[in-house]
Amino acid sequence: MRSSFYISDGTAITSEVFGHALLSLFPVEFNHVTIPFIETEEQALEVNKKISVSFQETGLRPLVFHTIVNTDVRKVIAESEGFNYNFLNQFVEPLEEALGVSAKPEKHRTHSIHEKTYDIRIEAVNYALSNDDGANLKDYGEADIILTGVSRSGKTPTSLYLALQYGIKAANYPFTEDDMQDVLKLPPVLKHHKQKLFGLTIAAQRLHDIRNERRANSRYSSLQQCRMELREVENLYRREKIPFIDSTTFSIEEISAKIMSQMQIQRRKY
Amino acid sequence: MRSSFYISDGTAITSEVFGHALLSLFPVEFNHVTIPFIETEEQALEVNKKISVSFQETGLRPLVFHTIVNTDVRKVIAESEGFNYNFLNQFVEPLEEALGVSAKPEKHRTHSIHEKTYDIRIEAVNYALSNDDGANLKDYGEADIILTGVSRSGKTPTSLYLALQYGIKAANYPFTEDDMQDVLKLPPVLKHHKQKLFGLTIAAQRLHDIRNERRANSRYSSLQQCRMELREVENLYRREKIPFIDSTTFSIEEISAKIMSQMQIQRRKY
Numbered sequence: 001m002r003s004s005f006y007i008s009d010g011t012a013i014t015s016e017v018f019g020h021a022l023l024s025l026f027p028v029e030f031n032h033v034t035i036p037f038i039e040t041e042e043q044a045l046e047v048n049k050k051i052s053v054s055f056q057e058t059g060l061r062p063l064v065f066h067t068i069v070n071t072d073v074r075k076v077i078a079e080s081e082g083f084n085y086n087f088l089n090q091f092v093e094p095l096e097e098a099l100g101v102s103a104k105p106e107k108h109r110t111h112s113i114h115e116k117t118y119d120i121r122i123e124a125v126n127y128a129l130s131n132d133d134g135a136n137l138k139d140y141g142e143a144d145i146i147l148t149g150v151s152r153s154g155k156t157p158t159s160l161y162l163a164l165q166y167g168i169k170a171a172n173y174p175f176t177e178d179d180m181q182d183v184l185k186l187p188p189v190l191k192h193h194k195q196k197l198f199g200l201t202i203a204a205q206r207l208h209d210i211r212n213e214r215r216a217n218s219r220y221s222s223l224q225q226c227r228m229e230l231r232e233v234e235n236l237y238r239r240e241k242i243p244f245i246d247s248t249t250f251s252i253e254e255i256s257a258k259i260m261s262q263m264q265i266q267r268r269k270y
Numbered sequence: 271m272r273s274s275f276y277i278s279d280g281t282a283i284t285s286e287v288f289g290h291a292l293l294s295l296f297p298v299e300f301n302h303v304t305i306p307f308i309e310t311e312e313q314a315l316e317v318n319k320k321i322s323v324s325f326q327e328t329g330l331r332p333l334v335f336h337t338i339v340n341t342d343v344r345k346v347i348a349e350s351e352g353f354n355y356n357f358l359n360q361f362v363e364p365l366e367e368a369l370g371v372s373a374k375p376e377k378h379r380t381h382s383i384h385e386k387t388y389d390i391r392i393e394a395v396n397y398a399l400s401n402d403d404g405a406n407l408k409d410y411g412e413a414d415i416i417l418t419g420v421s422r423s424g425k426t427p428t429s430l431y432l433a434l435q436y437g438i439k440a441a442n443y444p445f446t447e448d449d450m451q452d453v454l455k456l457p458p459v460l461k462h463h464k465q466k467l468f469g470l471t472i473a474a475q476r477l478h479d480i481r482n483e484r485r486a487n488s489r490y491s492s493l494q495q496c497r498m499e500l501r502e503v504e505n506l507y508r509r510e511k512i513p514f515i516d517s518t519t520f521s522i523e524e525i526s527a528k529i530m531s532q533m534q535i536q537r538r539k540y
Binding site: 002010011012013014017018021022023025026027028032034035036037061063067083085087088090091092094095098099101103104105121122125129154156157160161164252253254256257258260261267 | 272280281282283284287288291292293295296297298302304305306307331333337353355357358360361362364365368369371373374375391392395396399424426427430431434522523524526527528530531537
């Protein structure tokens, strides 16, 4: 299998995202290798050795995606035996023209700490944790969004992703069987924040599979129970006009982006 | 302020990362606007209107970073009044040559669900949550890594980021004052998993500030207490040869990338 290297003087997150996006256009499998924090020529020479070894072992010339600011270090990587793609460079000149400003590259620029947004994210993570799973109902005034849904429909990972990636404060509230004795109604605590509500639902079969891994052959995980709970929440969403999506076929990234887009929430972190 | 648009038929995460990486090279502020899930020509025309409005309102031609697979939709965006950057295109041909394979673009390719890796991440998030803050000591055998450090040194956000971004199972164990009556020693439960340990530390002043926001003017948050606890854990790290970093000036992304790199852990999710 051909190797694809992602090299950077920082976290290499940008190289990875760029390289993965490009490679996903091709019906080919790769052996992905990320090497962050390459800041000296010596380190770069070590990287080039790894690239050469991969070439020798597989007979396939590796791909090398890199974003390195230091010219000397970058020159070393550019001499590797791989196919080198330095994607930032190609766009710098057109951007300089468009903006009428010269680029001023600095190390650790993209994914480094920004005092203010850093605190925003940590605060959002803490908020998501202390408002997870209906644990706390009195801080909903602070929420940017309140995710609702039945147990194991994806509320917690989504609220954590929204916090870490966007600095969004997302509480989440689970509808349980206890709420469904008769017809599921909107609890008063949620009624007061109706404009912040966003519902998740999921295919009954998938929910059944997920719950079965947690508590096999229980009433909680039975297909019948999953169907009943999902029918109730979906009816509630429609009746109360709460926006919702079916998370079955979407990734956490997609669910989060759809929520941000539908709820018109702006990210708090760049 | 000039606007920078990130447009995609998917989550727009790739456009955002690419655009932000490029723009971080310039000492200029931008008004960032992300518009995901543009899948029809009608939607694209609406986007172009927004781009035109921004141009009219600011007198500055917006930047437009886009990654759209559908040719008709892409053509519409390419006719917007902004400066258009479709970065994937420029690299497709060289990659086709390198790989000897034609690109087969598909919608929702990059950040869509991949059954297997999806489950890995959800499992890793659940693991991080149930092994947060020393809540559970018996599942350390399953951990890819065990983060240690004093209260509020960044363990929880880091373990959640490792789970969501890389599918890594990270437990975290807090050293508390109770452990430091005499000299801080490695608790037996950690000794058994010593090769998985990674330490966090932080500047005393910063810890003092963070703790003060939580419990102002307490012993817990006093500078003296912070100094004592940090001295103890740093001594322990050195004595026991536990790799560690000072998180004070690093982002969650940087801390996580450094941990992955130093511990030689491979990501489980692409």
